[in-house]
Amino acid sequence: MAGHIQDRWYKIDAGSDSKPIKVKTDRHGSGLRYRARYVGPDGTEKSKSFPDKQKRRAETWLANIEADMSRGDYIAPEAGKVTFEQYASKWMLTQMTDPATRESVEMRLRLHALPHIGKRPMGSFNPTHLRLWMRALEDAGLSAAYRRGIFAHVSTVFTAAVEDRIIRLNPCSARSVKAPRLDPRKVKPWPADRVKAVRAALPECYRALVDPAAGCGLRQGEIFGLSVEDVDFLGGVVHVVRQVKLLRNRPVFAPPKGGKERDVPLPESIAFGLAGHLARFPAAEVTLPWKTVDGPPVAATLIFRSPEGLPLNRNRFNDRQWRPALRAAGVPAGRDNGMHALRHFYASVLLDAGESIKALSEYLGHHDPGFTLRTYTHLMPSSETRTRAAVDAVFGDEGATSDGPETAHGAS
DSSP, X not given: OOSEEEESSEEEEEOTTSOEEEEEOTTTTSSOOEEEEEEOTTSOEEEEEEOTTOHHHHHHHHHHHHHHHHHTOOOOTTGGGSBHHHHHHHHHHTOOSOHHHHHHHHHHHHHHTHHHHTTSBGGGOOHHHHHHHHHHHHHTTOOHHHHHHHHHHHHHHHHHHXXXXXXXXXXXXXXXXXXXXXXXXXXXXXXXXXXXXXXXXXXXXXXXXXXXXXXXXXXXXXXXXXXXXXEETTTTEEEEOOEEEEETTEEEEEOSGGGOOEEEEOOHHHHHHHHHHHHHSOOEEXXXXXXXXXXXXXXXEESOOOTTSOOOOHHHHIIIIIHHHHHHTTOOOSGGGSTHHHHHHHHHHHHHTTOOXXXXXXXXXXXXXXXXXXXXXXXXXXXXXXXXXXHHHHHHHHHTSSOSHHHHHHHO
């Protein structure tokens, strides 16, 4: 058995005949009687005290400690005393994701997790605490998608704590603790006339922003970071190599989402739109730090800038330009009608034209064609539609002759 049990009420002394005898100590009858002691893997002594008549319980506790150490499952008793806030703060310092993602995770934990569960010791959590916390977020009116993201961050913190031997189990993994269900919503692409109406309602210097979004599927930040050098007008290709992101409300250049650069076909109509914009509003060089606010300076000749020559700020642009254009075009504001709606329009046009999911996924910069399929599968032409179109493409001309169904019916 690891360690030993100390009886604090009795000690062994040598009797008059040199035989050991049990005698009472000065602590006899007061305090917890048994102290189970062992040396942990880190070389320090650990202990736990038990009351009178519970020596068997102390022995069982020590036996379990020995079994945990032999299996490699040992967790120091004091490890779980660290609070969620203390552990999460240290966990954040170890994250290697891009700065914008770290900033987003830190904000969600700070605003929606720490006020509710931050002061509780890691080892004291049970599923009830998580269920009460999730109910509080729901009562606060947060959307299911947003709550699901917060839950994922908290669960990741607990998973890291399990791996760091802070706690034994992740309480978020309990069967009674469930991540919020996403609303079953399908993407509803804008019709072409809405795209054109919103484009026309934007100030002239921003109208061409719609073109690479609706005609090439670029994200808002990628359009803000688009430079003249990225557009191959003769080859008909847009090289998506950077975006403009906000870190602590300060703009930086960064790789596209997921660090995934890509080439997107440049339709002739979109090329003419961009060329016309550049003729009226020439591009200019802008220098921003790369990836972090203190990163190395990088210069790019941006196609779209503010009237002051600064890189576009998504918050100001959405508030001062995009939403007024929606109102002018009679489009309600909301999460479904941000600039991302133009990417959905692009996807719907390509799918309606018979483009493959794999190609669409590459053009959109998705990490997985499966995600693209799950998002847009309801927009794909049905098999019946494709079958009719395929057969009509072969027999369409013959169908116009007198040998059609009516002739066959008359011949019968």
